[in-house]
Amino acid sequence: MLHSLTSRIVFVGSIVSVNLVCLSGLLLSASNSMIASFEWNTHRQKITEVVSETLSDLREAQAEERGYLLTTDPSFAKDFDDRVASALSKVNMLEQLVQDNPVQHERAQSLQIATNERIDTLTKQIALARQGRFDEARSRVVIGQGRVDMAIIAQKADEIRQTEQELLITREATAKAHVSWNRKLVIGGCLIIVLLVNGLLYIVLNGMRRSVSQIVRAMSDFGNGNRTVRVDDKMGCTEFDMLAQGYNTMAERLDAAMQAQEASDQKLLKANTELKRNNEAMELLGEMAHRLQAARTSDELSAIICAFVPRVLPGIPGALYTHNHTTNQLERIAQWGAPSVGCEGLHPSSC
Structure with missing residues (x-):
């Protein structure tokens, strides 16, 4: 009878261990997925920031050019050169960042071409002014082609930013779905383990009731949110000692995985909040630069x-x-x- 009881306990314990390993593996996989999602969102946010900075640099370069033509102050020309260099650097960086997306890559190349053409026009007008031909340079500005060119560039930039924002929203929804699935996974895994432990209770009867009650209570507390609860792995029974050790290992892994998940959620929320704040500031700066020109x-x-x-x-x-x-x-x-x-x-x- 003892051998049969031991065999049953070993058999059930093996099932518990397999479930613990599988549950830990699933949670680790989910945690890795959340980390990858956060890195992907950070990349998308970087693209949006670069687009906004490119457009802002180009507008400021145009404002510096207008300032130079109106005041003949050489400091405006110096600032113009700095803004042009920054805009070119940003638009080239953008072309590299979106290589993983063929549609966005094509749009980035189109924006790059339009930006280079606009900068070329501004540079020629600055060159005329540096030669002292201010009236000729001003006459080119009066034509109004610059406003049309900037509108086209702004439209191309908005298309890229809108697409990136849509991708961010889609990935955020996916991340929330993963969070919900992870929670269900934890609850389901704990319930399975509780059922197996209840099976052990029935097998070992009254002699092991205290040990089983301790494990069940710890799992229940864990399922209710107390992630610090652990089981004493010295119960006076080899099989139950192994089960307690398995639970403690599972609890440590679950706790670590849930902490990683919560940290990832916080980072994602903080990144999205920061992105919205930066976008609002960029829009205000762009609008201010536009009005300053007038x-x-x-x-x-x-x-x-x-x-x-x-x-x-x-x-x-x-x-x-x-x-x-x-x-x-x-x-x-x-x-x-x-x-x-x-x-x-x-x-x-x-x-």
Whole structure:
């Protein structure tokens, strides 16, 4: 009878061990899937950021070109060169980032061509201005082709960003489905183990009731959310000692897998929140740059700066100064945030 009882316990214990290994393997696989999903989403977010930065650099380069043609200040030309270099670098980076997606890769190449053409036009106008031919350069700007070209570029950029956003939403939905499946997997696995342990209870009868009750109680607590509960693996019975060790191993792996899953969820949520915040800031900067191009007076410039800068940099006070050629002073024409920021005027050498 003892041999038969031992054989049954060993048989059931083997089934428990197999289920524990399978459950741990499934959870590990699910955790790896979540990590891969997070890396994929990070890649998609990087693409969206590069597209926004490319468009922002191009708009700022155009604004610097306008500033140079209007003021003949060489500092605008220097800033123009920096923005052009940044835009070219970003659009080339974008072409590399989307190689895994043929449709997006084709769009990126189209955006790259349009960007290069726009930069070539701006560079030619800057070159004329550097030769002192400002009137000729301004006459080319007045034609208005730049607005059309920028609209085309913005449309191409929006197509790429929209597609990436749709891909992010799809993958986020998939990640949520994985989370739900993992939870069901944990509950189902715990229920299977509880059933097997109840089978052992029936086999060993009253002599092993205490040990079985301890294991069942620990599993129930684990299933109810207490992931720190463990079983004493010194029960005075070799078979039950092995079962306790198996449970503790399973609990450690489940706890580790669930922690990894929760960390991955938090990272994904944080990345999505950061992406939305960055997109809003980029859109505000783009809109501000667009309106600055149309500003004709200091009052218009001041109004635009005061309207947008506090939204882009909330809680940070500041002021805008312009150079008065007559007095050779920097005069404050706008401020935001604190009641009084800086002084009314200062000498250029003080900056």
